[in-house]
Amino acid sequence: MEASTTNLISPNSPRFPKRAVDNLLQVHSLTVEYCLGTATFAAVRNVSFSIASGEIVGLLGESGCGKTTTALALLNLLPDASAVTSGSIFLGDRDLLSMSEDQLREIRGTEIAIIYQDSAVLNPVIRVGDQVAEVLRAHRRCSRKELEGKVRDLLASIGLSDGERLYNAYPHQLSGGQRQRIAIAQALICEPALVIADEPTASVDDDTAVDILSLISRMRQNCGTSFLIISHDPNALAGIASRVIVMYAGEVVENGPAEEVFSNPMHPYTRALLQCFASKNSGNRFGKEKRRFPYIPGNSPDPLEVSLGCPFADRCSDRMSVCNLSQPDLLQHSSNRLVRCFKYEVA
Amino acid sequence: MKYLVLRIFQSSCLLVGVSLLSFIFIELSPGDFFDEMKLNPQISSETLVQLRRQYGMDQPFAVRYIHWLKSVAHGELGFSFAYNAPVAPLLRSRARNTLLLAGSATLMAWLIALPWGILSAEKHGKWFDSGSSLLTSILLATPDVLLALGLLLFAVRTRFLPTGGMMSLAAENRGRWTETKDISIHLLGPVIVLALISLPTLLRHIRAAMIEALASPCVRAARAHGIGRSRILLRHAFPVAMNPLISLFGLSLGSLLSASLLIEVVMSWPGLGPLLLESILARDVYVIIGAVMFASFTLVSGMLLGDVLLIGADPRIRTEGLL
Amino acid sequence: MPDARKPLLEVRGLCKIHRQGRWWERRFQVRALHNVDLTLDAGSTLALVGESGSGKTTLAMCLMGLERPDAGDIRFNGESLREQGRCERARNIQLLFQDSAGALNPGMSAREIIEEPLLILGKEKGGPRRGRVSKAMEQVGLPASWSHRRPYQLSGGQRQRLAIARALVVEPRLLILDEALAGLDLSIQGQISNLLLDLQAAHGLSYLYISHNLALVTQFADEMVVLHKGQVTKRLIASEMIVTSKEPAALAGMSMAARALGAHAGTGAP
Numbered sequence: 001m002e003a004s005t006t007n008l009i010s011p012n013s014p015r016f017p018k019r020a021v022d023n024l025l026q027v028h029s030l031t032v033e034y035c036l037g038t039a040t041f042a043a044v045r046n047v048s049f050s051i052a053s054g055e056i057v058g059l060l061g062e063s064g065c066g067k068t069t070t071a072l073a074l075l076n077l078l079p080d081a082s083a084v085t086s087g088s089i090f091l092g093d094r095d096l097l098s099m100s101e102d103q104l105r106e107i108r109g110t111e112i113a114i115i116y117q118d119s120a121v122l123n124p125v126i127r128v129g130d131q132v133a134e135v136l137r138a139h140r141r142c143s144r145k146e147l148e149g150k151v152r153d154l155l156a157s158i159g160l161s162d163g164e165r166l167y168n169a170y171p172h173q174l175s176g177g178q179r180q181r182i183a184i185a186q187a188l189i190c191e192p193a194l195v196i197a198d199e200p201t202a203s204v205d206d207d208t209a210v211d212i213l214s215l216i217s218r219m220r221q222n223c224g225t226s227f228l229i230i231s232h233d234p235n236a237l238a239g240i241a242s243r244v245i246v247m248y249a250g251e252v253v254e255n256g257p258a259e260e261v262f263s264n265p266m267h268p269y270t271r272a273l274l275q276c277f278a279s280k281n282s283g284n285r286f287g288k289e290k291r292r293f294p295y296i297p298g299n300s301p302d303p304l305e306v307s308l309g310c311p312f313a314d315r316c317s318d319r320m321s322v323c324n325l326s327q328p329d330l331l332q333h334s335s336n337r338l339v340r341c342f343k344y345e346v347a
Numbered sequence: 348m349k350y351l352v353l354r355i356f357q358s359s360c361l362l363v364g365v366s367l368l369s370f371i372f373i374e375l376s377p378g379d380f381f382d383e384m385k386l387n388p389q390i391s392s393e394t395l396v397q398l399r400r401q402y403g404m405d406q407p408f409a410v411r412y413i414h415w416l417k418s419v420a421h422g423e424l425g426f427s428f429a430y431n432a433p434v435a436p437l438l439r440s441r442a443r444n445t446l447l448l449a450g451s452a453t454l455m456a457w458l459i460a461l462p463w464g465i466l467s468a469e470k471h472g473k474w475f476d477s478g479s480s481l482l483t484s485i486l487l488a489t490p491d492v493l494l495a496l497g498l499l500l501f502a503v504r505t506r507f508l509p510t511g512g513m514m515s516l517a518a519e520n521r522g523r524w525t526e527t528k529d530i531s532i533h534l535l536g537p538v539i540v541l542a543l544i545s546l547p548t549l550l551r552h553i554r555a556a557m558i559e560a561l562a563s564p565c566v567r568a569a570r571a572h573g574i575g576r577s578r579i580l581l582r583h584a585f586p587v588a589m590n591p592l593i594s595l596f597g598l599s600l601g602s603l604l605s606a607s608l609l610i611e612v613v614m615s616w617p618g619l620g621p622l623l624l625e626s627i628l629a630r631d632v633y634v635i636i637g638a639v640m641f642a643s644f645t646l647v648s649g650m651l652l653g654d655v656l657l658i659g660a661d662p663r664i665r666t667e668g669l670l
Numbered sequence: 671m672p673d674a675r676k677p678l679l680e681v682r683g684l685c686k687i688h689r690q691g692r693w694w695e696r697r698f699q700v701r702a703l704h705n706v707d708l709t710l711d712a713g714s715t716l717a718l719v720g721e722s723g724s725g726k727t728t729l730a731m732c733l734m735g736l737e738r739p740d741a742g743d744i745r746f747n748g749e750s751l752r753e754q755g756r757c758e759r760a761r762n763i764q765l766l767f768q769d770s771a772g773a774l775n776p777g778m779s780a781r782e783i784i785e786e787p788l789l790i791l792g793k794e795k796g797g798p799r800r801g802r803v804s805k806a807m808e809q810v811g812l813p814a815s816w817s818h819r820r821p822y823q824l825s826g827g828q829r830q831r832l833a834i835a836r837a838l839v840v841e842p843r844l845l846i847l848d849e850a851l852a853g854l855d856l857s858i859q860g861q862i863s864n865l866l867l868d869l870q871a872a873h874g875l876s877y878l879y880i881s882h883n884l885a886l887v888t889q890f891a892d893e894m895v896v897l898h899k900g901q902v903t904k905r906l907i908a909s910e911m912i913v914t915s916k917e918p919a920a921l922a923g924m925s926m927a928a929r930a931l932g933a934h935a936g937t938g939a940p
Contacts, residue, residue, distance in 0.1 A: 118564040120563070121568035123587060125589075134583075172662075293859070
């Protein structure tokens with residue numbers, strides 16, 4: 001079915017208005033395929049988005065929807081069984097997909113840095129201060145004293161007090177929150193333009209999560225660093241991300257300013273997800289009555305089974321007959337919101 | 348520090364246990380040194396009884412053991428019947444030669460295995476790795492003696508290497524430098540054989556440890572930070588892989604010693620091997636026990652060394668408690 | 671039926687000190703629990719909240735018998751826990767971990783995992799045992815056709831369900847959830863929470879819910895106990911539970927989104 005209304009323009013069309021803001025990163029129709037034995041499936045399908053400098057973008061979606069794969073694809077850190085099969089990634093005006101490994105190595109850490117979700121990212125036999133210095137040493141020519149100085153300054157600025165003792169400590173001597181901060185320091189030491197944070201608040205307690213998010217916010221204000229925060233929990237994005245991209249089954253299903261998406265979600269998946277989130281934070285419990293938790297019925301689609309219709313159709317409360325027959329396109333709706341749903345295609 | 352003292356104490360207990368066990372085994376095995384003489388019709392049985400009493404062989408087991416311990420305390424390690432001399436001086440020069448052989452072989456084996464193993468791990472799955480795998484399997488399957496004989500054959504045919512012994516007559520008393528060169532060339536053959544024997548195991552362990560280290564999250568993160576490949580390999584992955592390898596190093600010295608005894612006999616290297624063989628055949632008990640104790644001592648020292656190195660290498664063992 | 675007047679679980683004056691270093695060294699001693707009192711009634715949920723390192727897991731370990739407390743008394747249904755044997759204790763109290771993947775044997779199939787506790791407790795013969803396993807799988811919503819799947823073939827939420835089935839197959843009275851829902855997708859958290867609520871309503875199960883995530887437990891618990899550095903600092907009952915935490919930007923945003931959503935969402939359950 002073709003879109004006939006004038007305010008629905010595909011991002012690929014030449015009439016699509018270019019952003020006024022400087023575009024730091026532009027991802028266009030990215031597809032990443034995984035090879036599992038003899039079967040191949042697309043973990044990321046036709047994903048397009050852009051990040052401006054000084055912007056904090058949230059990538060929201062359940063586990064397995066392709067958010068981490070997208071992030072890894074940006075720096076060509078995909079595991080051996082997967083590869084980018086189509087699309088383009090531009091950092092400024094440089095094509096990242098056509099770069100050699102050496103050129104990419106230059107960019108990793110200095111222009112785009114990634115903070116992994118895994119808590120074991122610190123090397124257990126190297127001192128923590130040296131590990132941060134390693135990253136700086138790989139990219140800049142500094143004397144040993146300069147290296148140490150810069151690392152200590154950074155550690156102090158991200159809230160690790162007592163830098164003297166901490167510099168010479170080993171990871172097993174630090175608490176979980178301190179280790180997370182060291183991992184963040186490693187990402188920030190070369191002052192990259194874009195930092196990708198993969199589930200920064202997933203396995204930490206609330207207070208540490210709040211501290212980490214405040215740190216991210218401060219970094220953006222002071223240094224103009226852009227952030228791509230990947231999370232399955234809107235809690236980590238609300239109030240800090242300026243824009244939210246929602247992914248489901250490897251595709252972008254919604255893209256818009258965070259405030260608008262959270263207050264007025266358009267895609268049924270986003271709406272269902274935010275309902276799960278809202279009930280958790282409704283404050284008071286009146287009386288002993290325990291309310292049931294909302295959830296999204298059904299299961300995530302099996303990536304090996306390619307469906308004809310919309311991947312969310314089986315779980316969608318607003319399902320229409322057309323939803324099982326063909327897949328909707330990502331179209332623009334109003335000034336700065338994109339959504340992939342047949343509901344909004346009707347004139 | 349306390350840990351070290353504890354380990355030394357444990358090792359000493361171990362050595363005492365080994366000596367006791369060796370004594371018991373020899374006690375249990377039939378015959379003794381003087382049985383050979385029984386075959387000689389000219390020696391009467393009274394002479395044998397007298398000889399036995401002279402050498403204290405008729406006394407009970409416990410008394411003999413205590414006598415031996417006293418002898419160890421005096422630095423004599425018992426008495427050899429065949430050589431008619433205390434055991435310790437006999438062992439000294441032979442043990443020195445064996446240590447020279449085993450030590451050099453350990454060094455050579457590790458110097459070859461480390462870079463090879465690291466490279467195999469890095470090129471995991473590629474032709475280099477598969478080829479190495481095949482080669483090590485062949486080496487592993489080949490009996491030690493065959494390797495030794497193969498090298499001797501090579502030495503005979505090509506005359507690059509000497510065919511045995513430790514020093515050639517021509518070089519004797521010709522000055523330090525000539526002597527050292529000469530010994531080295533004689534050393535080369537047995538060392539190569541011993542290194543080849545221990546190479547497959549070392550290689551597999553090193554490769555496995557490195558592959559695991561390279562797959563760990565911290566190395567993945569290092570790659571994501573843009574750190575160079577060789578630096579990741581040596582500065583990030585290898586230290587993590589070192590833990591099991593250090594323990595392996597401690598053990599390898601001891602196990603190489605056992606293998607060297609056989610090779611020494613085949614390649615005529617004047618170490619403990621030939622001495623032990625002839626003592627076993629002659630039932631020269633105290634020499635046997637002395638040689639076994641030496642081997643155990645080396646093994647235990649090797650393990651102790653491994654533990655000490657491990658403390659230095661792994662900060663998790665070294666430090667206690669949180670900051 | 672559980673005795674409605676007596677609490678199911680009573681903990682009095684529990685103390686535990688963690689010692690590091692060699693046994694003759696007195697230097698490194700950490701007070702994990704100090705004079706902890708709590709009670710849990712049958713069929714209710716008690717939330718145990720505190721930051722990491724406050725002693726919550728240590729308490730769970732003491733209740734499970736995996737660690738021996740240095741002082742204090744734990745009574746389950748009036749009887750001292752120390753006097754009960756390991757099997758008896760396992761029949762009454764079960765524990766669910768946060769890391770379900772780590773808690774399940776990767777070499778066993780789903781059926782074998784659920785069956786194992788029955789085999790250990792030596793309760794039943796083949797036929798009825800298989801029946802109980804099937805019932806447990808059905809209760810948690812795992813299809814019978816998945817009996818042969820291994821843990822690595824299941825998603826995070828499915829693994830956690832498998833762990834719950836394993837805990838339920840012995841029909842315990844008390845289930846301890848140690849951060850069991852952390853890290854799961856929101857929808858899965860919702861589904862499993864609903865499952866736990868259903869099981870509580872149907873079988874009168876009691877839960878000791880350990881978490882550092884206040885927002886999740888307030889919906890779930892009848893009472894809440896706050897631990898800080900091994901000591902109980904606050905006790906709250908259901909109507910007193912308000913989400914209170916620091917108020918920097920992130921949380922301000924959280925409540926903003928929630929407030930905004932409140933106007934839009936309606937009842938909230940699909």
